[in-house]
Amino acid sequence: MEVPVPKEKWTGSIGEMELGASAEKGGSRSSLRLGGNRGLPFLSFEDPAARAVALAGFVADTLDDVPLAVKKAFGEAVNDPVGWAVAWKEKGADLICLHLTSTNPEEKDASPEEAAATVMKVMKAVELPLIVYGSGHPEKDAKVLEKVGEAAKGERLLLGQAEEGGYKSVAAAAMANGHAVIGFSNLDINLAKQIVILLTDYGVGRGDVIIDPLMAALGMGLEYSYSVNERIRISALSGDAMLQVPMICDCVSAWKAREASDDVPHAGDALERGIWWESTTALAALLSGADILVLGHPEAMNIAKDAVKGFRGEA
Amino acid sequence: MPTAIEIFKHLPKKNCGDCKFPTCLAFAMQLANNKAKLDDCPHLSEAGKNALASSSAPPIRLVKVGVGRTAVDMGDETELYRHDKRFFHPVAFALRLADDLGEDDLYKRLSYARSLRFERVGQVLKLDMLELECRSGNAERFASFAKKVSAETDLPLVLRAKDATVLSAANLIKDRRPLLHGADASNLKEMCAVAKGCALPLVVGADDLNGLADLVEAARKEGVEDLVLDPRPANLKELLERCTIIRRSAIRKTFRGLGYPIYLSIPAGRDGMLMASTAVMKYGSLLSFEELPASNALPLMVLRQNIYTDPQVPIQVKPDLYPVNNPGPEAPLLFTTNFSLTFFTVMSDLEKSKVPVWLQVVDTEGLSVLTAYSAGKLTAESVKNALTATGALERSRQGRLIIPGMVARMAVKLNEATGLQIVVGPKESSGLPKFLRS
Numbered sequence: 001m002e003v004p005v006p007k008e009k010w011t012g013s014i015g016e017m018e019l020g021a022s023a024e025k026g027g028s029r030s031s032l033r034l035g036g037n038r039g040l041p042f043l044s045f046e047d048p049a050a051r052a053v054a055l056a057g058f059v060a061d062t063l064d065d066v067p068l069a070v071k072k073a074f075g076e077a078v079n080d081p082v083g084w085a086v087a088w089k090e091k092g093a094d095l096i097c098l099h100l101t102s103t104n105p106e107e108k109d110a111s112p113e114e115a116a117a118t119v120m121k122v123m124k125a126v127e128l129p130l131i132v133y134g135s136g137h138p139e140k141d142a143k144v145l146e147k148v149g150e151a152a153k154g155e156r157l158l159l160g161q162a163e164e165g166g167y168k169s170v171a172a173a174a175m176a177n178g179h180a181v182i183g184f185s186n187l188d189i190n191l192a193k194q195i196v197i198l199l200t201d202y203g204v205g206r207g208d209v210i211i212d213p214l215m216a217a218l219g220m221g222l223e224y225s226y227s228v229n230e231r232i233r234i235s236a237l238s239g240d241a242m243l244q245v246p247m248i249c250d251c252v253s254a255w256k257a258r259e260a261s262d263d264v265p266h267a268g269d270a271l272e273r274g275i276w277w278e279s280t281t282a283l284a285a286l287l288s289g290a291d292i293l294v295l296g297h298p299e300a301m302n303i304a305k306d307a308v309k310g311f312r313g314e315a
Numbered sequence: 316m317p318t319a320i321e322i323f324k325h326l327p328k329k330n331c332g333d334c335k336f337p338t339c340l341a342f343a344m345q346l347a348n349n350k351a352k353l354d355d356c357p358h359l360s361e362a363g364k365n366a367l368a369s370s371s372a373p374p375i376r377l378v379k380v381g382v383g384r385t386a387v388d389m390g391d392e393t394e395l396y397r398h399d400k401r402f403f404h405p406v407a408f409a410l411r412l413a414d415d416l417g418e419d420d421l422y423k424r425l426s427y428a429r430s431l432r433f434e435r436v437g438q439v440l441k442l443d444m445l446e447l448e449c450r451s452g453n454a455e456r457f458a459s460f461a462k463k464v465s466a467e468t469d470l471p472l473v474l475r476a477k478d479a480t481v482l483s484a485a486n487l488i489k490d491r492r493p494l495l496h497g498a499d500a501s502n503l504k505e506m507c508a509v510a511k512g513c514a515l516p517l518v519v520g521a522d523d524l525n526g527l528a529d530l531v532e533a534a535r536k537e538g539v540e541d542l543v544l545d546p547r548p549a550n551l552k553e554l555l556e557r558c559t560i561i562r563r564s565a566i567r568k569t570f571r572g573l574g575y576p577i578y579l580s581i582p583a584g585r586d587g588m589l590m591a592s593t594a595v596m597k598y599g600s601l602l603s604f605e606e607l608p609a610s611n612a613l614p615l616m617v618l619r620q621n622i623y624t625d626p627q628v629p630i631q632v633k634p635d636l637y638p639v640n641n642p643g644p645e646a647p648l649l650f651t652t653n654f655s656l657t658f659f660t661v662m663s664d665l666e667k668s669k670v671p672v673w674l675q676v677v678d679t680e681g682l683s684v685l686t687a688y689s690a691g692k693l694t695a696e697s698v699k700n701a702l703t704a705t706g707a708l709e710r711s712r713q714g715r716l717i718i719p720g721m722v723a724r725m726a727v728k729l730n731e732a733t734g735l736q737i738v739v740g741p742k743e744s745s746g747l748p749k750f751l752r753s
Contacts, residue, residue, distance in 0.1 A: 001528040006563040221656040223621040227398040266430045268610030276614040310551030
C-alpha cells in the first residue's frame, strides 16, 4: 500500500547568508553559508537541500562565568582566548564564539582597544569565522564592538548583540564594516520579529541579521524556547519576511542547571549527565530550527556533530 | 476533530440551551475544543450524530497497556506542534530484560529499574514499563520468566518474541494487559491469533511505511484493533522522517491507515540517546531501551517533562524559602514568584552574584511577577503570609526586604503590612548581581 508523503506547502524560505570573508572577498577567513532552507528542520521529503548547521565553540577572555566542566575539558588552554580558539579548531568547531567578558566595566574593565587586540590575535591564530560579543553592558559594549568592528573591517564577523532597548551602535558597527549582527529577543515570536524590523528600518540588510530568540536550557524553560523557535520557523516558511533569517541558539547555559553539574542521587556520573544536559538542549534547538549552535563542552560538540550527520542521513 | 463551523452545520440550530451553552454555535465551539460531549445535545438527528461521530474519531487510536494506577495510555494525540494545544500522553520509557539473564543479574536489573525515579518541580519522573525479551528461543523458559518478573513488579509489561508460540506465554499474565511485540510480515496471522485470543494490544513492525500500512490492514482484518507501530528506523534521519510522516498522515487525515501510537527500539550508546531524545520531541509513544544509564535517563525524563508540559499551564516551583550561596542571619532577603521560568532565572542570577541571600518564593499560581501583580495574585498580604509560613524573618534578620523593581509600587503597602524596610531591586533579574554587590 502506498503511503502518501504529507508535505506542507510552504511559501517562504530562510534567507541565505555568509559568515567569514575569504581572501577573494577581502578577508582572511574560511567562510560558512547558512540558511536557504524551504522546509522544517531535516525533513528531506520537504526540503531536499541538505541543511547547513554551524557549530560554534564558546570562548571567553575571563573565566568567572565559564562552567567548571568546560574549563576542565580544555585545561590550560582556557587561560588564553587564542589557545582556547585553536583547541576548538582542532576539535572540529565550524566557527568561534568569543565573549569579551574582560571588558566588563564592573570587573576587569579592559579597554575597547585591548578587546580589539584580543579579537585580532584570535583571528590571526584561527582562520575560522568569528562571533564576537561584549560583556553584556550596553554602554560599554557599544564602544567595544565599534572598535572590534573597525579593526576587523571586511572579515564578515557576526556581532552580538542588538536588543530592542539598544541596537543602534552595534548595528552601526556592523554596517560600517561589512559585518553581520545578532538580533536578540526574550522568548517571544513578536519580539523576535520586532528586533528584525528595528534593525532593517535602521538600515541593516535583512541578509545581515541572525536572530537569537533565547534558547532556554533543558529543565529551565526549554519547552518555551522549543515552541517559540518552532513558531518562528513556521511563520517564516509561511511567508513572514521579517522572520526569514537564520537563528542562533546558545546551549552553554545548560550548565547552569543544577542537575547538569551537582551530584543527584541515582542519576549517574555528573559529567556524563552534564554533557547530555547541554547536548539535549542542542538537539531541541536543532529540531526547532537553529542554524548556529553555540556549545561549551567539546563532547557536546561531538554529539551535536553526530546528530547533524545523523539527521542528514550521513551517519 | 472538525472545526466549529463544520460541527455547527450538523446541529439543530434551535439555540434551546439544553446543552447548557447559550447557542448552538457556542456548543459547536466547545465541541471543537474537546470541552463538551456530542451527547450533551438531546436534539441531534441520527444522521448528524453519525456524521460527527465518524469525523470526530480520534486520528490516533488510544491504546492502553497495563492495569490499575501504573497503566500507560498511548496515542490519542491531536497536534503536530505542542504550541497548537498540547501533547497529551507522555512517551513511555521501558527497560528491556532478556530471559537469558541469570537470577542475580535479573534482580540487579529490577532494582536498578526501581531506582530510576526522580522528583522534580513537584512531579515524579520514572521508568514506566519493563520489556521482557525472549532471547533463549525456549517457550517454557520465556513463560516462567514472564511469570516471575510479573510477580516482582507492578509496572506494565511488553512481551517481545519473534515466534507466536513463544509469545502465547502472554496468556498466563493477560490480566496484566501486557503489550505484545513481534508481529511482522512473516508471522502476522499467528501473532494476531495470540493477540486476539488474549484480547491484548499488538506491535506490528516493518522496515518501510508502505509495508507497515499493509500489516496494519491485514491485522485489522484478523480482528486486532489495538495496534502499535514499529517503524524500525535504522538511523536518526529515518526516525525523524518516518515518525513525522506517520503523525502528519494521521492528524492531517491524508492517510488513515497509520493512526496508531509509535513504538521504537532504542539501541545502547550515543546513537540510542540521540534517537531517544529525537523521539521524545517527535512523536514517539513508547521507547524500549536496551540500556538506559542513569546519566542519560535524567536528561531524557526532564526533556519529556518539558515537551509534554501544557503550554497553557505554567510549571510551578514549590513556594518556600530558598538559601542561595550559604546565607547567614545577616544575608539580605528577596522575594519572587513561583513561575518556574522566573524562579530559574532569578536563581541563576543570584548564584552568579556569589552574594549569600535568602530567596522567598511566593505562590502566585505560576504567574510571573508583573502578571501576578496585575491579576491580584501578588499582594502585600500574600507576600507577608509567605514570609510568615516559612519563618523567613527568623532566618534573615536584616529587617529589610528587596522587592522586584517591576512591582516598586507595592513598597508602601508592604512596609505597612510587614514593618520591614523595603528596598526596590532591579526591574530585570539580570541586574541582580550588580545590585547585590553594591
